[in-house]
């Protein structure tokens with residue numbers, strides 16, 4: 367038998383429309399794939415991705431463990447970054463990670479999130495009140511984009527009138543997850559970060575003098591393991607919360623709705639039994655994951671499957687592909703409301719498991735419940751326009767034909 371090399375090319379436009387064609391092929395033919403174009407290992411099997419996420423000693427989140435050309439590129443990025451060498455919770459390893467994580471854990475427990483529910487319902491109702499009773503309505507601009515930004519802005523304690531600017535900064539910074547960044551994009555990320563820092567610095571100075579009941583005040587005053595955050599750490603945290611919580615939740619609502627439009631019987635079932643919406647959201651997260659991949663850096667030589675990964679190598683655990691591994695999820699390309707299996711990796715796994723998961727779940731549940739309650743008829747009014755990057759997936763425009 368002649369072994370034909372597997373081609374994995376996420377740069378083609380069809381990948382953005384449907385990455386699963388290529389990811390499924392890769393999982394079947396070469397689940398541990400070395401991509402020269404990406405200079406990374408691409409993992410598509412559930413077990414391999416899970417192992418990488420759980421073994422944080424071998425697979426570091428700190429880019430300083432990268433080797434080769436990637437190390438040089440990352441070092442240059444850091445030199446140019448307005449935040450310099452300050453690492454966020456997402457990009458740190460133990461023991462630093464535990465210290466940083468300890469600070470935000472409390473703000474996002476299911477209980478604290480439940481307390482925010484009435485306010486999230488109010489924001490959703492206000493946004494939906496601006497939508498037509500009958501006609502065309504873009505779910506993304508109308509609800510999926512503003513809802514998470516308003517919620518995180520209010521949590522942080524940012525004035526609501528600043529949220530348009532806030533969202534624009536967040537979108538530009540989120541481009542760091544793209545594989546190919548043009549010099550213009552790199553410059554745009556740098557200036558957006560610098561502007562956002564300046565903006566946050568004003569708020570941080572204010573909260574140092576007058577603490578309030580908001581997350582910036584909590585970050586400023588928080589003490590974990592006998593130590594406080596430095597000014598740069600407070601900034602890195604605030605920026606991470608803004609970026610990590612925004613586009614991801616937007617994409618969950620957008621991709622989730624695309625999935626329902628393609629599976630009308632599921633939409634009918636949810637109308638009849640809205641109490642099943644939380645379970646449906648778990649299946650949406652599995653079926654079309656907002657975060658498609660998670661990056662790690664090998665701290666030692668190790669084996670994954672039959673391949674040797676060298677110290678310093680970049681490893682991309684493709685969570686979106688793992689969530690469609692047929693060895694874990696029978697008929698993975700079927701959206702199945704009765705699956706009742708929430709072992710998906712859409713929020714990661716292990717010590718970096720998404721701190722905002724309870725918040726995202728409640729936001730999405732409110733969004734779907736209110737949309738279905740408001741309009742007895744919701745259909746597609748044209749194709750979705752897909753946005754995102756290699757690691758983040760979701761629509762930027764999703765026109766709906768709604769009718770009362």
Ligand code: HEM
Pocket residue numbers: 427455456457467518606607610611612614615618656657660661711712713714715717718719720721722723725726
């Ligand atoms: C559907 C929405 C969301 C998805 C799919 C998502 C996904 C993820 C994933 C996959 C990780 C793990 C990254 C890694 O292991 O390197 C993560 C971490 C994180 N997420 Fe989320 N996220 C969502 C919403 C949110 C929200 C609403 C917030 C906060 C407001 C948030 C804040 C964070 C933070 C701070 C981390 C880092 C945790 C750590 O490093 O310990 N996320 N998220």
